[in-house]
Amino acid sequence: MCLGIPAKVIEINDNKQGKIDYLGTKVKTNFSLMEDIQPGDWVIVHAGFAISKLNEQEAKETLDLIKEYSEFTENIGNNK
């Protein structure tokens, strides 16, 4: 139920209605719950509403963290 899909914002109008690109399909989305959002941003969409913006910097840090956790193991090797 709390499934949310990451998708890219394609357009957004003054009434905070717009569209996202989800796997190549344009899907109508409501942006009423978002501040400072513009085309090109990535958002999480749930039940037709964008509920959160994806933060690129934090995404990079997650990948660093994963490396840190896996560092102690033999299997991570040159995986990237």
Added chain:
Amino acid sequence: MKELRDKKVIQGLLNDIKKKSSSLPQPLKIMEVCGTHTMVIHRYGLKTMLREAGIEMLSGPGCPVCITPNEIHEAAIDLVTENENFICTTFGDMTRVPTSKGSIQNTVPKKGSQVKIVYSPFESLTLAQKNPRKDVVFFGVGFETTIPAIAVTVRYAAQRKIKNFSLLAALWLIPPPLKEIAGAKDTQIQGFLYPGHVSAIIGEKPYHFIPKKHFIPGAITGFEPGDILMSLSSIQDQIKKSKPIVDNTYSRVVKPNGNPSALKIMDEMFQKKDSQWRGLGLIPESGLRLKDEYKTLDAESKYRLNIQAKGQDLPGCRCGDVLQGQISPLDCPLFSNQCTPDSPQGPCMVSYEGACLAHLKYGMRENRKGSRE
């Protein structure tokens, strides 16, 4: 973020978890609160792999379809079977939950009435505008992830004075049941995976009482296998250092203070009430209802519904115990015999995220490999 699904990365994280487990006397019991996590854990076979790495995962109350008690489903059924020219809209899984009056999907609506599945609450409103002679009720179910979207929809209906629309609310808040689970004297839970998208709305603060008061560690978690394993690793570290916190390994989506605009509109439209949860019983301030000024948009008062707690599942169904983590779906005598996805006896077998369905769908595959779930 495909790295978070990469086999080698997963294996690396699992090895790390296994290594840390070896210094602990017993397997850790960790609750995944959210049904979407339950699904991911089963789909990627993590349940068995984690057991081998020293972590026992228990499912929590985080499937809104599952925890909505039968009396609310029955109220929705009464609405379409007793009223003419009536449209009941809801999310797909809700229509299949079996009750003593059947399920919404297989009831026979009165003349001119119907049940319609929607993807977004806003679709119900559009339907109301297109059918001015019919009454449209949105049977809205959800946690904090979904509630803001419903709030926007109802506010829109109020602003445009759309009179033939109302909300039958089955809206639930996540922190109150966690308080019950963490605070139970005999709780076995040693860590929580907090739901990622509920947290995208509410942020980190509402969980702080859990490490502070109950000394139970936890982490806000995303929906890739790598997210789940990173959080479990963090929980192990917290236990080792005896420093429980609310970690956030899903910071790419969840900000510390959540989504303030969403919280604001929730506050504007709804007020808290004590609510009955399937399996967990009455939990103080765990549900929401529309504020009095929006009474005309509240189906419960508009149609004078008298929704009385019955606290009863269908005979034999043990969903209530499953939702409390007291039994595994495999312990239910009806599991995979009388109760299957085609003929579900309880909501935990209906919902895409229900623990019983997840066990049946993915557990079978694991069983075939010889490791009984």
